Amino acid sequence: MGQPLKIGIVGTGAISGQYLSTFDRLEAVELTAVADLDTDRAKAVAEAHGVRALGVDELIADPDVDLVLNLTIPAAHAEVALKAIANGKHVYGEKPLANTPAEALPVLEAARAAGVRVGCAPDTVLGTGIQTARKAVDDGLIGTPVAATATMLTPGHERWHPNPDFYYAPGGGPLLDMGPYYVTALVTLLGPVASVVGAAARTRDTRVIGSGPRAGERVPVTIDTHVTGVLRHESGALSTLVMSFDAVATRASNIEVHGHSGSLIVPDPNGFDGEVRVHPLGGEWAVLEPSAGYRDAGRGYGLADLAATPAGEPFRASGDLAYHVLETMTALLDAAARGTEVTVESTCDRPAPVPLQDAPQAA
Structure with missing residues (x-):
């Protein structure tokens, strides 16, 4: 309780820069590692932010990662998410949740079975x-x-x-x-x-x-x-x-x-x-x-909102909403x-409103 959620990023392309700049002002999350198929790009990001550059599978299995931030291309969203869930990690991904509902549904089912959370942009x-x-x-x-x-x-x-x-x-x-x-x-x-x-x-x-x-x-x-x-x-x-x-x-x-x-x-x-x-x-x-709403928000606030929501309670940028x-x-x-x-066969709860406030704090 009160500790930041430790984040590992898979995918250090252009969109990662927006998350990284936001993380600098979010106490609810802490970046610990990054990974990319382009190892030189991952190393450059890791050096700039004082964290470790790991292989993708190495990061997903790393004990110092609580949640995998999945910033890969959409075609890889489901594959990376399922690997992370199999390793007991929470997952938060860029939109869309997967390329198709047929690819996305197993992600939600695996997360429920494993007792981990799935979140997704946009936040x-x-x-x-x-x-x-x-x-x-x-x-x-x-x-x-x-x-x-x-x-x-x-x-x-x-x-x-x-x-x-x-x-x-x-x-x-x-x-x-x-x-x-x-x-x-x-x-x-x-x-x-x-x-x-x-x-x-x-x-x-x-x-x-x-x-x-x-x-x-x-x-x-x-x-x-x-x-x-x-x-x-x-x-x-x-x-x-x-x-x-x-x-x-x-x-x-x-x-x-x-x-x-x-x-x-x-x-x-x-x-x-x-x-x-x-x-x-x-x-x-x-x-x-x-x-x-959250004042002066940026990409990653949905992830911080997840981190600020106690276990068992619904968070706003959820996988169910994204599905x-x-x-x-x-x-x-x-x-x-x-x-x-x-x-449309699925439904979802309308996310809870956000009272006017600053950045979410760690749960």
Whole structure:
């Protein structure tokens, strides 16, 4: 009790830097080791942060690691998580939980059998942006929620990413890449999803890399790059989702929530803070001051929230939530392919709200 959770990172690519910078100000967690298939990169990160560089299997078995932070590519998420669980470790991973629900479910089942926890990004919903919007919904500022919109339009990641191949292969695409931020926010605001309908399209068979040593090279596109659909929440609210790598820009809000007596503009769910605006019936748009969430949060706060939650109690960035979000997204792709409404078989508890506070402390 009161001791930080000892963390070992598997995967020291670009996203690890955001976690590492956050860990410096989180007392609930302590980094003890890192590992990567690129051993030189792991050594450089280890030296910069004063920890050990280990082999992947060595780190997973290390007695000085309580939890494995899984920052590998999505195709390896389930494999690494299962190895960690088999060694008695808790697991927290980058989104998505796995490439498919069929890969993700054994992770949750193994964790329950082993008595360890599984958490998963995104934890952006724990910041003051989404949490202030959630409090406005819970406090009845817009009345009963009836609808929401969530929009993410970009011309494609190949313009800036030097190795964008995986964005355009199965397991990639705008929905599975960026959708976890938006769908997790919608579940946080409105509760779990019961069913979905959708449509999807692909405008190009190749993409041209725009930066790095492979600039000018074409990569094949084997998945749909514009996905739209409607999520029917268990509460009865309907969320319209548009995720695209085919458009240029939009002036629409990232997320809006509409109720009988008001509307909310919700900030970008890929960030932790941002401005929340409310328009009451008969009134005008007004900015809400931050009233809930972790202040000045960054990637890793979900992990610290896990560490701050006593054993046996639900934590917010849970594997069950991530599984429901993953199944919702894959059901939407299935609905688009079949041209029919698809039931989302799983459900989850709406995560507990975060009172306005600073970083979580060790349990």
